Amino acid sequence: MRMTLSLLPFMAVMAxxxxxxxxxxQYPVDFALGSLNLADLLTWGAFTYPVAFLVTDLANRRFGxxxxxxxxxxxxxVAVALSVWxxxxxxxxxxxxAFLTAQLLDVSIFNRLRNRVWWLPPLISTIxxxxxxxLIFFSLAFSQAANIIGPGDAFASETAPLLGLFAMEAPRWISWALGDLMVKMMVGLAMLAPYGILMPVLQRRAVI
Structure with a gap:
């Protein structure tokens, strides 16, 4: 019972x-920087999703x-059920x-690096x-090849300069994927700070 109660905050935050x-x-960052429109580059989800890796890594450090x-x-x-709505x-x-595959891989990589310098396991597993x-999310969510899953997003399929900068044209979702990945990397790096602060509090003495 005590273990279950200890896990509830992790599960709730994850969901x-x-x-x-x-x-x-589903919402591009509609903000212009000169001739560059961030709607061709980013969605707001890039700023929140890396927190999931922080939760996974803290749970791994604390409980194994x-x-x-x-x-x-x-x-x-819980997340998939609510996301349908x-x-x-x-x-x-x-x-x-994407979530299940990436997070389980994160757990395995973190566990292999568990005894290295404190910042290495969360950094490598998150990257x-x-x-x-x-790769999995954007190809399934927006590519025309995955339309069998459900109707595609017409705006995501429209072509635009790659990353809003280059002459090469590509579907917007490819630029979104690359832009989101860059932001995820930056937010992932920023998450090392709260991880380092919380690690001494949550670290278990022995991992079985």
Whole structure:
């Protein structure tokens, strides 16, 4: 019972982060910087989703890999169920597939690096997990090849200069994926600060 109560905050935050990200990823950042429109580059979901890796890594540090996987699974089930309501079924499928795959990979990588210098496990696991998550999510959520899952987003499929900067034209969702990944990396780096602050509080003395 005590273990279950200890896990509830991790599960609740995980579900909240993923649901918020699934909702916000549908909205490009409509802000112009000179000739560059960030709507061609970013969605708001990029700023919230990296927090999921922070939650996973803190749970892994505190309880161990097996329990961290349980946190991921419970957060996944709640988040997908709510995302069908708050977003679209296609976004929910794409998010669920990307989230579960990337977070479980994050747990495995973190666990292998657990005994290295404190910042290395969360940094490497977040970088690799973010790359995999971005690849799976955006290809399933917005590419025409995945339209079998559900109706595609016409705006996402429109072509525009890659990253809003280059002469090469590409579907907007590819620029969104690259832009979101860059922001995820920056936010992931920023998450090392709260991880470092919370780690001594949550660290368990022995991981089985």
């Amino acid at each position: 909240a982060v993923v649901v918020a990200s699934n909702f916000l990823v 890999a097996a329990t961290a996987r349980l946190v991921v699974l419970c957060g996944f089930l 708050l977003a679209t079924p296609r976004i929910a499928v794409a998010s669920g597939s 690799i997990g973010s790359c995999l998550d971005t």
